[in-house]
Amino acid sequence: MKLWGGRFSKPTDKLVEQFSASLPFDKRLYWEDIEGSLAHTKMLGAQGIITDKDADAIRGALMEIRLAIEADDFDFDLADEDIHMAIERALIDKIGPAGGKLHTARSRNDQVATDMRLHLKRTLIVIAGEVAALQETFLALAEEHRDTVLPGYTHLQRAQPIFLAHHLLAYVFMLDRDAEKLKNCYQEADVMPLGSAAMAGTPLPIDRESVAKELGFSRLSDNSMDAVSDRDWLISFTAAAAQIMVHLSRLSEELIIWSSAEFDFVEIDDSHTTGSSIMPQKKNPDVAELVRGKTARAISNVTGILTLLKGLPLTYNRDLQEDKIYLFETIDIVSSCLAVTRGMVGGLAVNVERMAEAAGGFAVATDYADYLVVKGLPFRMAHDVVGRLVRFCLENDKEPVDLTLEELQTFDRRFAADALSLSDPKRSAAARISPGGTGSESITSQLKTARIKLDELQEWVSSGSTLA
Amino acid sequence: MKLWGGRFSKPTDKLVEQFSASLPFDKRLYWEDIEGSLAHTKMLGAQGIITDKDADAIRGALMEIRLAIEADDFDFDLADEDIHMAIERALIDKIGPAGGKLHTARSRNDQVATDMRLHLKRTLIVIAGEVAALQETFLALAEEHRDTVLPGYTHLQRAQPIFLAHHLLAYVFMLDRDAEKLKNCYQEADVMPLGSAAMAGTPLPIDRESVAKELGFSRLSDNSMDAVSDRDWLISFTAAAAQIMVHLSRLSEELIIWSSAEFDFVEIDDSHTTGSSIMPQKKNPDVAELVRGKTARAISNVTGILTLLKGLPLTYNRDLQEDKIYLFETIDIVSSCLAVTRGMVGGLAVNVERMAEAAGGFAVATDYADYLVVKGLPFRMAHDVVGRLVRFCLENDKEPVDLTLEELQTFDRRFAADALSLSDPKRSAAARISPGGTGSESITSQLKTARIKLDELQEWVSSGSTLA
Amino acid sequence: MKLWGGRFSKPTDKLVEQFSASLPFDKRLYWEDIEGSLAHTKMLGAQGIITDKDADAIRGALMEIRLAIEADDFDFDLADEDIHMAIERALIDKIGPAGGKLHTARSRNDQVATDMRLHLKRTLIVIAGEVAALQETFLALAEEHRDTVLPGYTHLQRAQPIFLAHHLLAYVFMLDRDAEKLKNCYQEADVMPLGSAAMAGTPLPIDRESVAKELGFSRLSDNSMDAVSDRDWLISFTAAAAQIMVHLSRLSEELIIWSSAEFDFVEIDDSHTTGSSIMPQKKNPDVAELVRGKTARAISNVTGILTLLKGLPLTYNRDLQEDKIYLFETIDIVSSCLAVTRGMVGGLAVNVERMAEAAGGFAVATDYADYLVVKGLPFRMAHDVVGRLVRFCLENDKEPVDLTLEELQTFDRRFAADALSLSDPKRSAAARISPGGTGSESITSQLKTARIKLDELQEWVSSGSTLA
């Protein structure tokens, strides 16, 4: 018989039992569920709502149950529906009717919301740690490649020469924003719903503050109806994870393109590629492709959780059971993708010569325009002059580096001898010294900023780890 | 060493191996994978590409492997990446180098596309069978409730009286469209990619027609590059499944609302509801809520597969591995939801009195307007007259049934004695005899049409079952 | 000829011109575009990159152009592609070649990112103001209904009696989280990309700090490649807007259900409903339905922007032009829905009697269990006792209020005379005094907390308004 079965005259249909059980996936919350029950029991005892003896018995049994689960020595039964009922039943089996006191002043509605928030808080620390580790990897590679020049692209067309460090730092700053969002998620998750009971609160003299303190929550939920219905923190987490995945997918796309024979900018390490079952020469950037592919799943999880919540009347509705599917899957995707991306980036072999070669050619064209601007020509006219110069090159199969001073001057008399150096991509990149630009001072400054932010992040992760 | 490892100098990173393996989920394709290999082997032998002896050895071993898997006596090793490699390795372990001949003129690219299409074809028969069974359930209930009157709703406001059979038949016709889409999916899936090899075809003298015949495919793919890249059939299937789920979610919403104490139109059987961990009186329509919730997942799976495919260059990219996640999950959602919905609908207790009561009141207002139209008043003016009549009722706390002929005539002289019967909801419903309307002849005709279509569907399912 | 046409030998195809132009929608950015150009010009002059005379001429002309646009006296030409080119061309038309100096050290890539961030910042203040106004409306209604009792629902089943104020406060706290997210979006948007030029920075001696100060940006972007590619702030905004819409959709669903004849809890004012073209009695909750419907669009906009960004290589790609569609549409949806919802909530007529009636019956069942718990029965057993008591009532067509003390005692001897008052829903609600519960002290405390937070929000909105 179900623990809630008093008013029912028929058992649950077997198919329904299987259909509606969340136990197969929510058992992942066992640790948090027991942690929450321990804190709740302690409070019930302290407030005299249950006797100290009962509280002690419950606590002891819960700890045994946790050990049993961790030792894979716990009998999960689908008929228990969910992890909460599974544990409560085991508790009653162990200590008899006193076990039935655990659920005093509590409902599965506030219990599961508490479990999930605890779980996400712990997980966010881990994910933020992965973000930091990936940033560390990028920074190390950037330090190595402060002088490696390659074309920066817009529209996948060579645009202007840049240093590879600058390109890599772009990802560091993306990840910095990701870390900020993860921290915001942590803030949002850090609110305790426990004590909201079914949705109206309880007449029993509970002490929510002490439970929150015990569980490491900073705040209490303000309104019990809202508390059991609210999954906003999950919207935020799935959106933050999707943002991270979008960043990783952009990097993956670049690594896939850069690994092509045509680009040949990088080689991904054998350990992070796979071969073909039929073509013996193939070495495929599978990891990057899978990361890109899993981004679709992360995106669809945002769609899913929002669509799930749309139009639900207050308060708890069983639809919400599905929230865990989005939570767990999103955690798994983002954690694993950050980890494998780190390995992939860390093992990249950069083809410095090939990059330099590609940075030559027309990518320096803007420098010619900027040169004319300094000599007083309005930018829009300078742009036009250089546009015609480029067309001349294309029609005559030349590149800027091939142009003589005389040729340059047929386009504009302002070109002088120093204009001949404009075709050097390294000079071009080094000259873009504006704050945030690819010029060397800017890179130094970016590296410094990035390091400071990363240190802060690592600090946050460390302090969170001790806590959780 | 990987079977494709010849050109590699380093093993795959352990984390990458775990990250990239599809074996944990694609082993679900073992039956189709072996089926495809058996047909492929037979053809290789018949064409003289491999010897009959080798072909026999391979076939024998494959059948043993299948039995082993079905007996849960097969050692799945994550290092094998996927079900294809797992089986090929087992084959080579069993019969030595001859096993290495199986993969002649084949690639995992065409192999997996073939496996998935086979799997979907089999599954579609099952899902269509579930659709038919649910239609059967609705039809039985509709037959029972040809005279049960209730309000039809627009905007969740009582609109016009209808018969419950009419309401239930709406779902039968939705499911009929669903079945059509499933059949279309079947057509789309019924194309064999095998023989496309990696993506360019093969120089070996294969016979694709015979393999297709063996595997029950009606057509061959036309272009090998398209064949290994194409997942359109999966777009169609996820969209069809989402449509089914949207229909089931609409029904679920109605059952949830109808089960509320305020509506009290139906009672869901104890076997298809659950109780509350805290509130002893609760009997919750959990099944309906879960179906509604899982609809969000089905929708997000359409988003996911489309987003996965967007912008992928030809031909096979590893991103495609994720397709199976959408395929399998969508199958599971739609199959289980159809099944539990059938149980839920089959066990509904209909509160006929309560429905009749609700169908009274103002739901008959259009009948007064139609009455005046028949008497020659333009509809728009008749609408206005009855609008004022309704306002009069509301202000005087009356319902149409309470109005005397004198009162009616103060609104329009055209009202005669027979207008007094307009307030009867059953009369109203019975009068709506236009084709497709709720009137009794129409219901008879709908039941007949629905039965014919359902018979055809069941015929299709039966013939498909023998085939698969 | 296009302003960028120097290297081209053929004009743009007419269809392509129409297809690719963003002018029809991005002209909405004219104010910000000119604001940015004014600040840029001032800096170019101050840094001596252009002469003061040119700077003055440009500034004067830009201000004239802005007035012309505002007076609807500006000739938008699709051939100009976008608002940036339209304004630059008008500038050159007005003041000749000097106008061609405006685009010095700038690209459309950093320009459009700046425009959009400015636009979003201004808009966020407005939307936050709408959130505050809606909270104000809820608070006023909550104050009025501190004693109005109605059932709280889980699974749309009556669960426990609550006060309407408590229910309304749930929405106030949801909106409070929404406001927090809007503020976070503001922080994210408050970073100036201008000065990143095409994507590599510029060799010209620009002063980004002064421009940022002029435009009211708190920070500079750190990396120019990231700056022109980054649309994370738009992910955040669409996600925040979707969250707001999810909240409004939940409210809408409730109002739709509550407006049904069966619930009859509220009546939406005539001014916020519409009638039927055919059924004269209908009064439909159209506003609520449209808000619910537009939620789907807001959700799909999150899907869209994420899918747009997935897998784009650095840096700017033309795909990004589509970002504005998501931005503008999301702004329009969320602003208008907040405004009409406010009107709808403000005009609600609450049916206090009907709510009270519904709160009776079985919603008080938990109170009987809690009573037994206080008397020492373990909760799980108390739950079971009351479950059987409920079944007894159902089978005998009684409600808790009908039970005599003798009857109660047949279920448990612990029931004493004071148990007879347990059936009063107001007593039940008032007793749930735990923090966040529906009890009166809790409501007082919630109202206070909500007021403090709302004051802070209004303060933020006011200070932002002066600024923008």
Add this chain to the structure above:
Amino acid sequence: MKLWGGRFSKPTDKLVEQFSASLPFDKRLYWEDIEGSLAHTKMLGAQGIITDKDADAIRGALMEIRLAIEADDFDFDLADEDIHMAIERALIDKIGPAGGKLHTARSRNDQVATDMRLHLKRTLIVIAGEVAALQETFLALAEEHRDTVLPGYTHLQRAQPIFLAHHLLAYVFMLDRDAEKLKNCYQEADVMPLGSAAMAGTPLPIDRESVAKELGFSRLSDNSMDAVSDRDWLISFTAAAAQIMVHLSRLSEELIIWSSAEFDFVEIDDSHTTGSSIMPQKKNPDVAELVRGKTARAISNVTGILTLLKGLPLTYNRDLQEDKIYLFETIDIVSSCLAVTRGMVGGLAVNVERMAEAAGGFAVATDYADYLVVKGLPFRMAHDVVGRLVRFCLENDKEPVDLTLEELQTFDRRFAADALSLSDPKRSAAARISPGGTGSESITSQLKTARIKLDELQEWVSSGSTLA
């Protein structure tokens, strides 16, 4: 006063009027709306429900209104809410009370569903015509490039040499599936809801068959409740459009990559590219990028319509008004993208030499393995041999073409003199003669198949055009 305003005592709020009006976008349906009304009027007259005189007056006035709208001489007033009311009001203004007879036995619920289906049917013919035209363009290019060899890619790694015609044909077959889906959509849309009235049918003696015939509908809806709620055909259309866009996005991605300086496989015509506002050398594949970008929108429209429909109770709910946004936007996206893609593909300059060069190198590796298979080596061992051969080449900076017979034989004694020709990519491609492969016979056969299917499609489009 609203035409439905009889029972209302207050006018609609101005903001609500603006918020809820669909007129700004649904006026696009004016043609179909009047077409439907003409057919409805004719039937009402023929059935004697209204007099012939009234029918004539209504028909005349409707035709005048249509001319006025087409001459841009019609006064649209937001207060009319939608196109249906705007036209009905104009009708009554023109001919007085008789105009009020048009809406007899009809509701906006069945009317709008009819209008939209008519609109989609007409539009599908146009879109299918665009698909056919794009196929024509691909076929012409394929004919031209039957001998142009390039690498086929998997994982964006060179896999095996193919002919460009084969690659282009892959898109022809994708578009063929797209056309099939459009035809299925047509079938689905080709069902007339008119006559369902509000949702229950009508007691008036209407003749639905004759109206359907007049409007060109093949079938009548079976159930009036379903008829006014059903938007399945829109799910299908948005999904079909998303599939088309996914195909176009894959092509776009390839053209973007192929246009990069590194690949340099194709040059997009100046007429279909744009320049940079800052970098004079740039020529950007904007059209391809925008097509890829708009794919995100098409995908999000599938998400949106499904999310809109989820969980709506029967029958019509105002949420459905939003359906038109998805319909119209999807039509515009898919039509324009097909058209510009056609222009872009038609104007491609193919760099035949560069492609041939890229097809050399390692792309022929599979041919060495196939060679050994023919000589009797099991494929898996042949794969391994060639894998080691590839590694040898990489380590010694050689390509297969550089290997001597002696070198080959150190890997396997089976290599004979004829193995030296294996390095020729054209030979490799030509040899893959299996059905659907890239070999020349296969291409001939594919071209033939494609032509037959295209002729059928064009036939369908032509016959549809006359009809619509």
